[in-house]
Amino acid sequence: MTRTKKQQGPGEEPPEGRAAGRSGASGGGAVQSVDRAVSVLEILARRGEAGVTEIAGELGVHKSTAFRLLGVLENRGLVAQSRDRGEYCLGAGVLRLAGAAAMRLDISQEGVPVCRRLADELGETVNIAVPAEDAAVNIMQARGTASVAAQNWLGRRTPLHATSSGKVLLAHMPPARREELLAAPLARFTEHTITDPPALRAELEAVALRGCGTTVEELEPGLAAVAAPVRAYDGEVIAAISVSGPVYRLGCDRLEELAERTRAAGAELSRRMGYGF
Template sequence: MTEGEETRRGVAGSVQSVERAVSVLEALARSGGAGVTEIADEIGVHKSTASRLIGVLESRGLVDQEKERGKYYLGAGILRLAGAAAIRLDISQESAPVCRRLAEATGETANVAVLDGDAAVNIMQARGPAEVAAYNWLGRRTPLHATASGKVLLAAMPTAVRESLLAREQERFTARTVTAPAALRATADEVAAEGFAITREELEAGLNAVAAPVRRYDGTVIGAIGVSGPVYRMGEERLSELAESCTSAAGELSRRLGFGS
């Protein structure tokens, strides 16, 4: 067997294991609780295979066992995953009117972004009445170090996670892109202290942006809301005004998500 064939076989086996693990979770969701034999019959595998799958899921907190009866059921880890999905859904639903008002008030393109691994992804957008609108950012993943929303999210990260990201080589998009870890670290501290972030032609030449953090009920930053537009409309003299508008919108959206209530 060649190395390529071994690799393909390994990938196929991994995919099959994932499919079976998901089938176990779906089976437990339908039944509310089941033993190893029942689960094996339900997903069509040998009892030993089902036992191994359950063991992995149990080690991650996705499955728990009733010690007295020996049955398995969905664990608290499922709630953690569901909670994360619910938070993203909440901010997407609640941000629409706030985003529209911000766009109308500033005349610029307003966006709401959330963290997606090592990038920011824009989940809501509203265009202002200005003649020349900015690029369509909806659904686009943008770098944390070169965008206003990204810098807000970077500033809110746990120190260890942020340091891990800053240890990587950062891509330079324009002559003004900040890539040095020390400079990005200082910027993150500044953003955390001031409550907003500004980028000046760091992602694209001629494009400026401002963003502020959105918080959930416990104060955790779960997103950023901001505006972006051409330099000739968003020059230095206007950036502080836009920072106030974004901070106000972020406060409104945070309250809608339960923060400070």
Template sequence: MRLDISQEGVPVCRELADELGETVNLAVLDDDAAVNIMQARGTAAVTAQNWLGRRTPLHATAGGKVFLAHLPPAVRESHLARPLRRFTERTITGAPELRGELAAVIERGYGATLEELELGLAAVAAPVHAHDGSVMAAISVSGPVYRLRADRLPELGGRTALAAAELSRRMGYGF
């Protein structure tokens, strides 16, 4: 039986969105971008825009940083050798600084962005592992910076990592 990440992800993402009241996305890696394949809206009146189907840059999004951090080193370095577009004054565009950020993603178990893609937008994301341990997707939580403040990102990142671990388990990881 082949498991479908989007089908298995629906209840996990819905539960996380309901719990946190924020928008939750499930993204997959598509060459040099993250593509959101599923979205669950939270209960908050002010929410992040609809990201379904959008290609988002790896270096300026929480999910993208998760993918970059888990790529094989040679592949990651080829991405970092390219010019990194600046979207806001907070976008990381230098490879050395981004390498440090990617090391932090691995260490803490989640990626985070604070106004790097768009002013007023913050997000956290955690990896979803396939049965073989590879990263097959990223779950992200996004919302306005007045709710997803810098001091809340560790709490939100930890909760997102728990949801990603549950989806990983459903996808056969750890068996």
């Protein structure tokens, strides 16, 4: 009698089991390939450029595997190869994806937990300001326990040259636009307001170097503040996060402490906006 179906031998896996096993292995391999491809992008983001040998070494795979991964990513425009050096770098496709993701990120939404946590920790008023023509506009505010009676800055347009947030925004503007703003008369609000353009330029250079801007009674008597930049996915400074309070609480030593925490909060919000990935 002709046998139409192969009988299973002792200890032999059924054909359907073998098929399932192959399917599971294939799925696992696909996940591993995706993980490796993402790792390649992270390596190139960190190193700027790298060759197949370096990438294979970091991944712990054979060069042929790294080459296949790079080929797929290159076809998708996510990596590009330098013709003269033969090394790979991130391609324009990454910017396309990053831009699409960044458009979904709303600084007002992303800033809520950062502002609230900083205000609770420091007990002072925390604001996020964005540039608006020749001013800074506060779009978010969180009050700490020590600032119950603090002024409400939400929605207010404040001068760029006399506020900590404004100095941060000015310091990171394109030079031509900054010079255009400095060419206009700078209003004096207190005896401490910097209205001399050369002096303000020097101050803005220091702001860029320190990563934060400070004001002490430059907008209002008795008010001090410190601010740090918030960056978008492409590194552009799109906002400033600030901590403000009365001078009697925010002396020089206290401002130094607040500057460190404000820079950290600015970096955190920048990461939430896609910067550094």
